[in-house]
Amino acid sequence: MSKEPKLVKSCKPVQETILQLRAERQRVGMVPTMGALHEGHLSLVAAAREQCDFVVVTIFVNPAQFEPGEDLDQYPRVLENDLAQLAQLDVDLVFAPSEKEIYPAGFSTRVDPPASAQPWEGAHRPHHFSGVVTVVSKLFNIIPADVVFFGQKDYQQAMVIQQLVSDLNFPIQIEICPIVRNQDGLALSSRNQYLDPDQRKQATVLSSCLRWAQQRVSEAERSSQVLTQGIREQLREAGVEAVDYVAIVDPVTLVEVAQVDEPAMLLLAAHLGNVRLIDNCRLVPD
Numbered sequence: 001m002s003k004e005p006k007l008v009k010s011c012k013p014v015q016e017t018i019l020q021l022r023a024e025r026q027r028v029g030m031v032p033t034m035g036a037l038h039e040g041h042l043s044l045v046a047a048a049r050e051q052c053d054f055v056v057v058t059i060f061v062n063p064a065q066f067e068p069g070e071d072l073d074q075y076p077r078v079l080e081n082d083l084a085q086l087a088q089l090d091v092d093l094v095f096a097p098s099e100k101e102i103y104p105a106g107f108s109t110r111v112d113p114p115a116s117a118q119p120w121e122g123a124h125r126p127h128h129f130s131g132v133v134t135v136v137s138k139l140f141n142i143i144p145a146d147v148v149f150f151g152q153k154d155y156q157q158a159m160v161i162q163q164l165v166s167d168l169n170f171p172i173q174i175e176i177c178p179i180v181r182n183q184d185g186l187a188l189s190s191r192n193q194y195l196d197p198d199q200r201k202q203a204t205v206l207s208s209c210l211r212w213a214q215q216r217v218s219e220a221e222r223s224s225q226v227l228t229q230g231i232r233e234q235l236r237e238a239g240v241e242a243v244d245y246v247a248i249v250d251p252v253t254l255v256e257v258a259q260v261d262e263p264a265m266l267l268l269a270a271h272l273g274n275v276r277l278i279d280n281c282r283l284v285p286d
């Protein structure tokens with residue numbers, strides 16, 4: 001059974017619809033995306049469908065979160081295909097605004113992201129999180145949902161948004177859903193389609209490094225340096241030369257930890273040709 005979701009492109013009507021639903025005590029879930037939907041996005045939608053009465057998916061390729069020279073112009077835009085997939089999941093409403101609707105003439109406010117946005121992705125993409133928290137703040141106001149679903153795939157983003165919600169008192173609950181992977185371990189990403197066949201094979205080394213580190217931790221290795229060095233070597237051996245970072249960090253502050261004595265997050269970013277991939281996993285000592 002499939003039901004076409006209602007497609008709305010302007011802010012005012014969607015805000016009115018959601019406020020009305022909230023007044024009727026319906027639980028509203030939102031899944032923000034940039035479209036080109038894959039099973040990773042759809043897992044967030046399924047979680048929203050399970051937990052909420054009314055499910056909104058937003059599709060907006062946000063120019064403010066791309067660095068100059070990044071793939072904004074090439075980013076896949078496939079709205080018809082996205083809508084067909086969302087119809088299968090019984091989504092109620094899709095909000096797909098134009099760039100002008102979100103950033104009309106005269107728009108000039110930016111939200112300053114929290115400290116957790118500084119390292120890792122923030123160090124390599126200096127405007128990225130300011131663009132993310134600005135658009136997410138707007139979406140929280142345009143669609144005042146009860147609960148908003150994000151993926152662990154973008155772990156730092158999820159932590160930055162949790163801090164944003166806490167610091168600015170957005171009356172919204174954040175749910176973080178697990179990473180969906182291909183059978184060979186590669187985390188699903190809209191950018192995987194740009195990998196050529198050799199790079200696609202090479203890309204599996206990212207997730208195999210994460211599994212290796214989890215195994216080493218379960219064998220009682222605690223030194224972050226030993227673990228990150230081991231990963232760097234494996235990446236080099238697999239021909240992945242351009243590594244932005246390999247870091248073991250506190251799960252909330254994202255500050256590096258020297259030892260995995262408490263649960264920590266392993267964060268990884270590397271380039272395969274022109275394609276930049278990120279991945280992460282939790283490291284839990286016994």
Ligand code: AMP
Pocket residue numbers: 032033034035039040041043044149150151152153154177178179180181187188189190
């Ligand atoms: P994007 O369209 O890339 O902005 O992603 C929209 C949401 O989907 C974000 O919260 C991502 O973290 C999440 N997401 C992307 N890829 C995956 C994946 N492989 N597994 C789970 N969630 C994902």
